[in-house]
Amino acid sequence: MASTQSAPKSLRIVVIGAGMAGILAATRLLEAGKHEFVVYEKADRVGGTWRENTYPGLTCDVPAHAYTYSFAPNPEWSSYLSPGAEIQRYFESVAEKYALDKFMQFGQEVTRCEWKNGRWELETAKGLKDTADVVIAATGVLHHPSTPDIPGLDTFAGACFHSAQWDHSVALDGKRVGIIGSGSTGVQIVSALAGRASKVIHIQRTPQWIMPTPNDPYTEEQKAAFRANPALIDEIRYNEAYTSAVRRFTEAIIDPDSSQMHEIEAIVQKNLEDSIKDPVLREKLRPNYRAACKRLIYSSDYYQKVQRPDVEVAIGGIKQIEPNGVRMADGSLQEVDVLVLATGFHADRFVRPMRLIGRDGADIDSRWSPSPSAYLGITVPGFPNFFMINGPTGPVGNFSLIDIAERQWGYIEHLLAALESGEARSVELKEETLRAYDERRIAAARKTIFGSGCNSWYLDATGVPASWPWSYDAFAEQTAKPRDEDYVCAA
Ligand code: NAP
Numbered sequence: 340m341a342s343t344q345s346a347p348k349s350l351r352i353v354v355i356g357a358g359m360a361g362i363l364a365a366t367r368l369l370e371a372g373k374h375e376f377v378v379y380e381k382a383d384r385v386g387g388t389w390r391e392n393t394y395p396g397l398t399c400d401v402p403a404h405a406y407t408y409s410f411a412p413n414p415e416w417s418s419y420l421s422p423g424a425e426i427q428r429y430f431e432s433v434a435e436k437y438a439l440d441k442f443m444q445f446g447q448e449v450t451r452c453e454w455k456n457g458r459w460e461l462e463t464a465k466g467l468k469d470t471a472d473v474v475i476a477a478t479g480v481l482h483h484p485s486t487p488d489i490p491g492l493d494t495f496a497g498a499c500f501h502s503a504q505w506d507h508s509v510a511l512d513g514k515r516v517g518i519i520g521s522g523s524t525g526v527q528i529v530s531a532l533a534g535r536a537s538k539v540i541h542i543q544r545t546p547q548w549i550m551p552t553p554n555d556p557y558t559e560e561q562k563a564a565f566r567a568n569p570a571l572i573d574e575i576r577y578n579e580a581y582t583s584a585v586r587r588f589t590e591a592i593i594d595p596d597s598s599q600m601h602e603i604e605a606i607v608q609k610n611l612e613d614s615i616k617d618p619v620l621r622e623k624l625r626p627n628y629r630a631a632c633k634r635l636i637y638s639s640d641y642y643q644k645v646q647r648p649d650v651e652v653a654i655g656g657i658k659q660i661e662p663n664g665v666r667m668a669d670g671s672l673q674e675v676d677v678l679v680l681a682t683g684f685h686a687d688r689f690v691r692p693m694r695l696i697g698r699d700g701a702d703i704d705s706r707w708s709p710s711p712s713a714y715l716g717i718t719v720p721g722f723p724n725f726f727m728i729n730g731p732t733g734p735v736g737n738f739s740l741i742d743i744a745e746r747q748w749g750y751i752e753h754l755l756a757a758l759e760s761g762e763a764r765s766v767e768l769k770e771e772t773l774r775a776y777d778e779r780r781i782a783a784a785r786k787t788i789f790g791s792g793c794n795s796w797y798l799d800a801t802g803v804p805a806s807w808p809w810s811y812d813a814f815a816e817q818t819a820k821p822r823d824e825d826y827v828c829a830a
Pocket of ligand 1: 399523682
């Protein structure tokens with residue numbers, strides 16, 4: 340943003356959420372010498388999605404050294420893809436390293452955030468009130484579990500819980516466990532429970548394409564080398580193979596007829612043909628939509644695990660849940676002792692259920708009806724000095740959300756600088772900027788592979804893929820710096 344000669348201003352900043360994005364915001368503010376901020380977190384510790392998801396097999400399918408803050412490399416990752424508990428410890432360690440505790444208020448869920456007289460007024464569920472010049476919403480994407488509306492669910496006699504609310508008091512060894520859902524979560528749980536439960540039944544309404552992926556452990560020698568020479572970590576994070584794979588993947592998403600997409604299709608088809616020996620099971624597991632239409636699933640062992648004698652795949656709709664198990668639409672009963680609902684999340688909530696009221700009474704619920712949007716996933720007209728990390732329409736494909744968040748943070752820093760310089764008391768996205776962005780975005784999104792004819796959490800309430808529909812490089816370029824013409828700066 341253009342600078343003027345006004346007096347510099349110290350901003351009071353409220354960050355909402357202490358997950359990956361909230362920790363990022365807090366550490367970056369501290370590194371920039373800003374101490375006038377607080378992070379409100381509804382839970383009792385940091386971690387966000389990695390705190391809440393503790394299901395067996397939880398693994399990040401982005402390479403560990405790429406799913407790491409650029410400013411906090413971690414030579415200790417145990418394997419190419421890191422387990423969830425390790426990622427949670429990583430975030431805790433970063434929070435400790437920066438002594439973020441003194442900036443964090445745990446057990447404080449922000450329930451109201453309202454722009455009044457040129458400032459944000461906030462209130463938490465416990466009645467705490469605060470004001471701020473700027474609010475950074477780091478509230479996450481997939482954090483409202485979706486419980487399916489299946490008849491009879493409440494009649495099930497055994498333990499039943501959502502994958503994001505895993506009940507670790509329930510014994511699984513020797514039990515028959517049914518897992519409903521074949522997204523990344525369901526697939527990881529099935530792989531982890533195979534051989535541990537007496538029987539695992541994977542209940543799938545829709546089979547998935549599976550991308551084979553290696554997941555080798557790092558040896559002690561490798562870790563020692565990473566410790567001694569952090570450049571080796573950068574080599575993995577920024578190496579040509581990984582970055583060109585990300586580039587190839589985004590090119591494939593945005594152009595379903597591209598050679599890159601045909602390459603992905605060939606790999607997942609070959610994986611199915613080569614891995615599943617029984618032709619009946621192979622056909623059961625064959626999706627009837629294009630690869631990457633739903634979020635592509637990365638797994639090194641799912642196809643091996645489903646061929647075990649103690650694992651069964653039940654494909655098709657569910658008629659109802661009964662005390663003893665799951666009655667499928669074809670009339671068969673899948674008898675289970677424990678039922679896991681790996682049925683995903685309400686992906687359109689973002690900062691909600693917080694009541695967010697902007698300038699002149701603008702209400703985010705109305706603004707985002709029927710579907711949410713934010714410019715570059717960061718700003719919304721009518722909501723001055725309110726900046727989101729990983730907000731609606733940002734890139735949520737199969738690559739590092741940390742990288743995306745860092746890019747968005749870089750953009751937000753420019754907006755903060757404009758406010759701190761005294762050049763403006765508020766910065767607000769122009770209505771016409773979002774309108775033009777949405778027009779282009781929706782037209783492009785319909786042409787992506789996500790819009791090629793399948794159901795997924797990528798689709799908004801109008802059936803349009805809500806994810807960034809352009810290249811990774813375009814995102815990097817457009818988030819490099821805000822354009823003056825996109826914002827109204829009020830003095
Ligand atoms: P998801 O991808 O939304 O999958 C939900 C599953 O539940 C689908 O298979 C869906 O079937 C099924 N389902 C929903 N309602 C149902 C019903 N009434 N009856 C039968 N089946 C029903 O959710 P997720 O697996 O939790 O994954 C969500 C996202 O979290 C992922 O896409 C990914 O972005 C992230 N994630 C990432 C990792 C990682 O390794 N990085 C791991 C786990 C999750 P249909 O397909 O038929 O709708």
